[in-house]
Amino acid sequence: MNSARPLWIRAGLAASALLVGAATAPPARANDGYDLWLGPQGPTAAAAKVEVIGTSRTLAIAAEELRKGLPREATPVLLARAGEPALAPLKLATDQLGNEGYLVHSVTLSGQRLTIVTGNTDVAVLYGAFALLRHARAGGDTANLTLASTPRIPVRVLDHWDNLDGSVERGYAGQSLWDWWTLPDYKDPRYADYARANASIGINGVVLNNVNAKADSLSAAYIAKAAALADVFRPYGLRVYLSARFSAPMELGGLKTADPRNPAAAAWWQAKADEIYRAIPDFGGFLVKANSEGQPGPRDYGASHADGANMLAAALAPHGGVVMWRAFVYAETDPTDRASQAYAEFKPLDGKFSSNVIVQVKNGPIDFQPREPMHPLFGAMPATRLAAEFQVTKEYLGFATHLAYLGPLFAEALDTPTERRAGETMGSSLAAIAGVANVGRDRDWSGSTFNQANWYAFGRLAWDFTLDPRAIAREWTLQTFGLPPAATDKIVAMMMRSREAVVDxxxxxxxxxxxxxxxxxxxxxxxxxxxxxxxxxxxxxxxxxxxxxxDRTARGSNTVAQYAPGLAARLARPETTPPELLLWFHxxxxxxxxxxxxxxxxxxxxxxxxxxxxxxxxxxxxxxxxxxxxxxxxxxxxxxxxxxxxxxxxxxxxxxxxxxxxxxxxxxxxxxxxxxxxxxxxxxxxxxxxxxxx
Missing domain, CATH: 3.90.1330.10 (Alpha-glucuronidase, C-terminal domain)
Known part of the structure; x- marks a missing residue:
């Protein structure tokens, strides 16, 4: 290309020149799993041709990923937001992409054949760059293609059950990734690598601390530490959230009550939200576990879950934050059936939660079991925003050591018809989706190579819950191992059978x-x-x-009555209950x-x-x-x-x-x-x- 290159190319030169790495190949080393499904990092000897219009850090990251990830002979790539004048002649259909959807399209512009990666925001362009890399690494044709996708669920988060002492509850990949002791001064390079991995699969939020939260997480010192992580994550489209302890006004603020109806408690939370947003302008909001397994909550004061959630929501609303209020509850007194309590407590509150409250419901009514039926709350709260919570870490599926690919479990739940409204499945009713993270400080991030596939599958299904878990397993295998078709087929078959083996x-x-x-x-x-x-x-x-x-029929706890009538009628009889759930209901x-x-x-x-x-x-x-x-x-x-x-x-x-x-x-x-x-x-x-x- 010469000095007569088109304007759209010249516009990107200043930014892209800064991104050209050294031309020496990295030394060979053993594969310890650190690179996940993304391929080796560092400069390559044969960088692909990539141009950028725009100078943001996010666009620079997208270009860097493509330069080192695409083959040198790939069609030249142009990265640009959809509104750039240089793209106007192409008349690309981008109106329906929203803020995160991307378009990757082969075009001819100014007489040159190019691959355009675009979207309405810089983060959308980054998602498109990763989609192009995924397509290429999985063996797809990059010379003539159209890839377009918009996330079906807007809030897609990983919940870290990480404690401030560095331990991880239900974590099987070593200590916490967050070194709270050295933050905010030292930002471990792994934090950016973590954000990169999440961006590659479309995850856009991370809850930093355990739902069994310590009030200290909301102290000024720890807000500064969270802000340091948010600074690292921001170019990757990853927002920070914090688990909030409901009694924090008493433990940090010295108040005598945390009653959500108390003006002083509400004022404390408002001031705390203001403090957080001064440090983290794009803070996502709070995740709350309340009145469950000994955690404090509004019911300690005779108030409802809606009262507690709405108080926090009012504090966050001026800043655009949300409250994700977990529905994982079971009574201190003996319930008739633990599987029925969340429905009993939350169904009567439908329509009483503020618009920026998302009630977060586990995929099944007990607790992340190898197989459970759909939680009866899905489809039962039409006036409330809901999130589905899955466990990516394998608390009940063999810890880190058992091979159990969870793509089929996630897809099985997300595709389950609620039967309360025609055509609605669990996935189609969600405002958010959360996965309890399996990430730790182990070099391979998740305790084993195959556990990485569960992180990957969660992100891909969070973006689009209609994807086939077998296809996801294949694209993960191709990117992770890069093996010939017969070997790839064997690994995919192993993965697809593995969760059922654990159930058996x-x-x-x-x-x-x-x-x-x-x-x-x-x-x-x-x-x-x-x-x-x-x-x-x-x-x-x-x-x-x-x-x-x-026995969960009318002769027993009658939990079947919490499901939609048609589904309840089938589950009420052993002969019409799926054999896989027979002993759950009978x-x-x-x-x-x-x-x-x-x-x-x-x-x-x-x-x-x-x-x-x-x-x-x-x-x-x-x-x-x-x-x-x-x-x-x-x-x-x-x-x-x-x-x-x-x-x-x-x-x-x-x-x-x-x-x-x-x-x-x-x-x-x-x-x-x-x-x-x-x-x-x-x-x-x-x-x-x-x-x-x-």
Missing amino acids: YTGPFGLAHLFGSDHHYGPGPWIDDLKRPEWNPVYYHRADRNGIGF HVPWTYPMPGGETLWQAMVRRYDHGVAEVDLLRREWASLKPQVDAERWTKTDAYLGIQQREARWWRDASLAYWMSINGLALPAGVRKPDHDLSWYKQQHFPFAPGGPR
Whole structure:
């Protein structure tokens, strides 16, 4: 290109010249997983041709990503906001893209063939740049393409359950990524790498601290630390949120009450919001866990969840912030059914929340189990903005060591019809979506390579919940490993079967919450001595000599009545309930006839055995990939699959030993007996299991 280059190219030269890196290739090194699905960082010897119109840090990042990520021979790329005059001759259709949607399009401009990456904001252009890279790394044609997408859910956040002491509740990837002790003075380069990863999949918010919040998180010192992180995140379109402790006016402000109807408490929150926004002008808002598991809240004062949420919302409203108020509640007194309480408390409040309140509801009515039905609140609060909360970290799915790809779990929930309004699914009714993060200070970020896929899948489905989880697994695999088609197919097949295997060896047919106490590690279906009934696994399976399962029909807790009438009618009868949820909704005999002609007991044993066999197969398939995968990631994954093999057998054997002690039935002919008697399994203890609450 010469001095006669078109104006649109000359306009970008000043900014783009600053972004040209050294032309030397980085030294080769082992792959420890740090680069995630994004490919190696640093300068490349063969940078792609990328021009920019505009000088923002966000556009500079987008150009840098494309220069180092696209092949040198790729069609030249132009980055520009849709409103730039240089793009006017193209008459691009960008009106419907909103503030975050992007368009990547092959065009001819001023006689030259180009790929245009555009959107109505700089962040939209950044999202488009990552979409182009994703397309290219997954083997797509970059010479003639049109990629256009707008997020279906506006607020897409990761919730970090990180504590101020550096520990992470339910975290299995090391200590917290945030070094609160050295912030705000030292901004670890990993913070920018973290923001980069989130931007690449469309996540636009991060809650920095645990929902079991300390009031200190709202002190001036910690606001300054959060502001330092916000400065790093801002060019990547990532807004900062904070979990707020409801009693902070008392603990930080010295007030005698935190009653939301008290003017002094409301004034304290207003002043605190003003203070935060002076430090973080684009602060997203508060996440609140209230009146749940010992956390303070408005019900301590006889007020409602709406009273508490609306007080905080009034403080944030002048600044454009939101309150994400969690619906994860269950009573200190014994409820009839823990699965029904959130609906009972929140459904009557529909229409009473302020417009900048989002009620955040877990995907299922209990607690991030390997399989749960849809939470009955979805579709039941048409006058309230709702968020779906998923767990990306695997509290109940094998911690960091078990391979369990959660894309199918997320998609299964988001695609579930609420049946309250025609055509509506859980995903289509959401104002926000939140994922409890699986990120820590481990070099591979998530504790294992395959755990990275869950972070990736959450972000992709948060952007567009209609995406196919298998397609997401494929694009992640291609970007992460870069293997030939046959090897890619094998890894994708492994991922797609993995979550069902965990369901089979931990709790088939809708069994849930059978885990060891507190740490939620390993089997404990026999536990019955904890202080509150709903803390005990026996509360959930109700097994006796005659049968097993929780009766949630009109004969039992009648939780089925919380669902839309048509769905409730189907769930009220065992024969019309999906077999995968049979024991969630029904207490049935061990001899209950299952589809295919087996009794329930025979089918349960077969499912446990199937789960174990699937893990054995996963490890064999991974072994066959050893020549094609780098040694570091292959070896760690193989070791973890070995752990999963051992623990799947443990789950299977301990569970069957317990069920046989209850039902008095023998195993079907030819089935392997448990390796130990029940007393041996009951004696196993794990006081230092990772991720326990602090």
